[in-house]
Amino acid sequence: MLSGWENYGTLLIASFTHLWIIIPAVVLGILVGAIPGFSAQNTLLILLPLTLVMDIDTSMAFMVSVYCASHMGAGIPAILINMPGTGGHAATCLDGFAMTKQGRSQEALAISAFASVVGGLFTTILAIAFLPFLSRMGLYLHSVDMVVIMVFGLCLIAMIATDDLVKGLIAGFFGLLMGVVGTDFIYGTPRATFGFIELYEGVPLVPALIGLLAISEALVMFERESVALSSEEARQKVSGWTGTFEGIHQCIRQWWILAWTSFIGLLIGIVPGAGASIASFVAYAQARLFSSDPQSFGRGSPAGLIAAESSNNGVTSGTLVPLLAIGVPGGTTAAVMAVVLQYNGVLLGPRLFTDRPETAYGIFFSMLAAYIVMVFLVLPLARYVGTIVLVPTRVLVPLILSLTVVASLANRGYVFDIYVALVFGVIGYICRRTGYNVIAVLIGVLLGPLFEQYLLRSLRLGQGDLQILFSSSIGNTLWGLLVLSLALQWWKGRRMRRALRNGPAAKETINPY
Amino acid sequence: MLAETAFMNRRGFLKIAGSFVAASAVGGATGKGFAANYPSRTFDVIVPTREGGGADGLSRAFINSWKDKIGQNFERQFSPGAAGQVGYELYFKQREMDGSNLLFGNVSAEMIMYALQKPDFKFPEDIYYFCGIDTDPCGIWVSGESPFTSVEEVVETAMKRPVSIAVSRLPHPGTIGLLALAEATGAQFNIIPYGGGNPQVVAVLNGEAECGGGGTAGYIEGARILGVFDREEFVLAETRGDVPLINEVFGTDIPSLYSTRSWAVHRSWADANPDDYKVLQDTSAAVFDDPRFKEEIVQSGVTPWDGVRFRDQSTCMELAQSMVELATKYGDQLTAG
The missing domain is CATH 3.40.190.10 (Periplasmic binding protein-like II)
Structure with a gap:
């Protein structure tokens, strides 16, 4: 085990000796993250022959840098063109793209970069400081507890559907229904696949997200001149550095949300298989719940964007914990890292921390160095990248639609996935035009399969007895917190409605989603 | 259902383009003409599980030795899903039966999948498992x-x-x-x-x-x-x-x-090209004597070395057959039906 500040300092300095590989890896990570459909996992797989021949510390520095930077890069298309490249960035679109439409793209990109970096740094430091404890943490959470965490995420459907609860719930259930397409988790029986083997693994997530958000948005964009609602105002906002400074200021002002939601990301990331999708929605729901201005969420709230971005970067530190501590990768990218570690004869598990502490902790220190590099590389870019809002929609929309084709195809290589994206694009467009909540559909599609997986597993463990859902102390505590959250939400809503009835803003009830 | 044209990647494009170029170069050479040069191109391998798992590590270690013995490189595509069904159907429906398309799967688990899920291929008519690697x-x-x-x-x-x-x-x-x-x-x-x-x-x-x-x-x-x-x-x-x-x-x-991970190939190609098939069998069997293979297995820890042993076609096919029978026997308990 590593102990003493001197050792930590030595490792931190050692991680900076890998700057020569960290800097290009960060650039590469941002680029692949910014191309929807590509991911750190695909990139690392392609580059596996290269990483296998590097020495283990250099190769891990390279891989964690690509991984962290790709998480940050994926926020860029989500903010600028409403196109999340991964499930973990769907929540980024909610407020990120809303800010873009208000001409605040530069501010949104700065928030995304700053929240990602600080969230990542904070959780990496936590991981280094409490690694032995955190490694046990993943083992404390059982399937039953995960069911409650999923319900936390699913409750967001009800939260965002307050303007038209019936339509919101219909949309949410439609999403959940889409989520059950594919083979069931116990027997592998195909459900609603209509004979398409491409649907056996469920509705492909990236094409569905791209369709629901990006294609439907592009279709709506056809109806106006520019992405930003007021192009002149947008021109003023993207020129100069004001937006960048405003974004940083917002993050510093709302440091508590940043810290809290990145911590949520870290905790959920530790649970193998959970991942950024659930983390970002749970964090978003929590930020909204405790916000003094919940109505601004979905309308370009910096707090909403901070929550989504810091949590999904918190996940990056979390997923590495079970990999190193018990030899179980917390996600697909971690699985690729496991290949490299094992190839180099590194024995994963508790003994890693006693036998090779410099490797175990060195990975987190490299992550720390990568985040520091990102501050200097990414923040200055916000000003220039943000100008995309000035591109006329007649140019931008065909570009977005072309990109959706590439993004849909990139993940699995099936032409079928392009059709999935188009179908979901039409569904999203109809939802937008008829007042059904697109985000509610999306949450159902994203979290439905995870919820079903944990629920079925729990019920199988309890041999069909529903009491299993209330059999764990952690789970019961979470149930209690869930009830409290919902009660708090109801109470705040009631208070706000009363205030609105008596105030001048009573008429403003447009659904932002 | 997997549409015939559903998969078109960079390799697919290059393959078609390459075929045109090759066809023009040999001026209408027949399949026999190519056989003498087998293997004439990079092997495309379908692995019906996720990357990062045991099949990934084992196939990589094996390929690193095999490519030198057979004189061609290998390109793997991971197609997980439905207990292997996705990868197998992709292999049988969208891969040419030319001896350059191989499959690397888990004989035992995937033959159970075959018996229970009834995918769109026939065992043993369509496939030869010819080189089992581990136990x-x-x-x-x-x-x-x-x-x-x-x-x-x-x-x-x-x-x-x-x-x-x-x-x-x-x-x-x-x-x-x-x-x-x-x-x-x-x-x-x-x-x-x-x-x-x-x-x-x-x-x-x-x-x-x-x-x-x-x-x-x-x-x-x-x-x-x-x-x-x-x-x-x-x-x-x-x-x-x-x-x-x-x-x-x-x-x-x-x-x-x-469980045994094994290499497999389209049976119709193997029956029609026994000499080429023998090249596949002999070179793959020779990998087990390569110290580099042992070194890589031991170093990566992907599987214990004492579990690594060569299984030829008849042993692999026997194992596959026995798994189909067992899965049929316990079918009711392994499926929702």
């Missing part, structure tokens, strides 16, 4: 903190109340072993599929499931193997220690149950 004996294991110290205790408890056993997936030889043991002893096992080896391991380590069932080759620090479904000997005794054979403990007659 992963199935058994029952527990975490280091488990109160169970022997397989007798597990069965004894399971005769009084259901004992939860985590498996990676239901269509697996390990599950069949558990069902056979339950049938023979009257034990009640609550078998829970976790959808992969990693979540299965976590479930056993965190105590959510009382035991783990399935392969014993994967190293899990602190775990204890209580018994294996092997009729003769525990092949991993050298690395995993002495483990009782379940048949000996309970006097049962359960067949040996193990």
Whole structure:
């Protein structure tokens, strides 16, 4: 085990000796993250022959840098063109793209970069400081507890559907229904696949997200001149550095949300298989719940964007914990890292921390160095990248639609996935035009399969007895917190409605989603 | 249903373009003409599981030696899903039967999938498994903190109340072993599929499931193997220690149950091109004598070296056939129907 500040300092300095590989890896990570459909996992797989021949510390520095930077890069298309490249960035679109439409793209990109970096740094430091404890943490959470965490995420459907609860719930259930397409988790029986083997693994997530958000948005964009609602105002906002400074200021002002939601990301990331999708929605729901201005969420709230971005970067530190501590990768990218570690004869598990502490902790220190590099590389870019809002929609929309084709195809290589994206694009467009909540559909599609997986597993463990859902102390505590959250939400809503009835803003009830 | 034109990637494009160029170059050469130069291009391999798993590491180590012996490189595509069905259907429906398209799969688990899910190909008519690589004996294991110290205790408890056993997936030889043991002893096992080896391991380590069932080759620090479904000997005794054979403990007659990863090829191509097929068989068998292969397996720890052994076509096909029969026998318990 590593102990003493001197050792930590030595490792931190050692991680900076890998700057020569960290800097290009960060650039590469941002680029692949910014191309929807590509991911750190695909990139690392392609580059596996290269990483296998590097020495283990250099190769891990390279891989964690690509991984962290790709998480940050994926926020860029989500903010600028409403196109999340991964499930973990769907929540980024909610407020990120809303800010873009208000001409605040530069501010949104700065928030995304700053929240990602600080969230990542904070959780990496936590991981280094409490690694032995955190490694046990993943083992404390059982399937039953995960069911409650999923319900936390699913409750967001009800939260965002307050303007038209019936339509919101219909949309949410439609999403959940889409989520059950594919083979069931116990027997592998195909459900609603209509004979398409491409649907056996469920509705492909990236094409569905791209369709629901990006294609439907592009279709709506056809109806106006520019992405930003007021192009002149947008021109003023993207020129100069004001937006960048405003974004940083917002993050510093709302440091508590940043810290809290990145911590949520870290905790959920530790649970193998959970991942950024659930983390970002749970964090978003929590930020909204405790916000003094919940109505601004979905309308370009910096707090909403901070929550989504810091949590999904918190996940990056979390997923590495079970990999190193018990030899179980917390996600697909971690699985690729496991290949490299094992190839180099590194024995994963508790003994890693006693036998090779410099490797175990060195990975987190490299992550720390990568985040520091990102501050200097990414923040200055916000000003220039943000100008995309000035591109006329007649140019931008065909570009977005072309990109959706590439993004849909990139993940699995099936032409079928392009059709999935188009179908979901039409569904999203109809939802937008008829007042059904697109985000509610999306949450159902994203979290439905995870919820079903944990629920079925729990019920199988309890041999069909529903009491299993209330059999764990952690789970019961979470149930209690869930009830409290919902009660708090109801109470705040009631208070706000009363205030609105008596105030001048009573008429403003447009659904932002 | 997998549309014939559904998959078109960079390689697909290059393949078509390359075919045109090659066809013009040889001026209408026949298939025979190509056969003399076999293998004439990079092998495309479908792996019906996720990257990062055992099949990934094992196939990589094998390829690193095999490519020098056969004179061509290998490009792998991972197509997981539906217990391997996605990868197999992709292989049989969208890959040319030209000897340059191979499949690397888990014979035991995927033949159970074949029997239960009835995918769109025929066994044994369509496929030859020709080079089995490893042996992963199935058994029952527990975490280091488990109160169970022997397989007798597990069965004894399971005769009084259901004992939860985590498996990676239901269509697996390990599950069949558990069902056979339950049938023979009257034990009640609550078998829970976790959808992969990693979540299965976590479930056993965190105590959510009382035991783990399935392969014993994967190293899990602190775990204890209580018994294996092997009729003769525990092949991993050298690395995993002495483990009782379940048949000996309970006097049962359960067949040996193990997983074997193997290379496979379209049978019609192999039957039509016996000389080329022999090249595949001979060069793959030669990999086992290559010290580099051993070194890589030992270094990566992807599977214990004492479990690595060559299985030829007839042994692999026999194993596959026996798995189809066992899966058919226990079909009702392995499926929702």
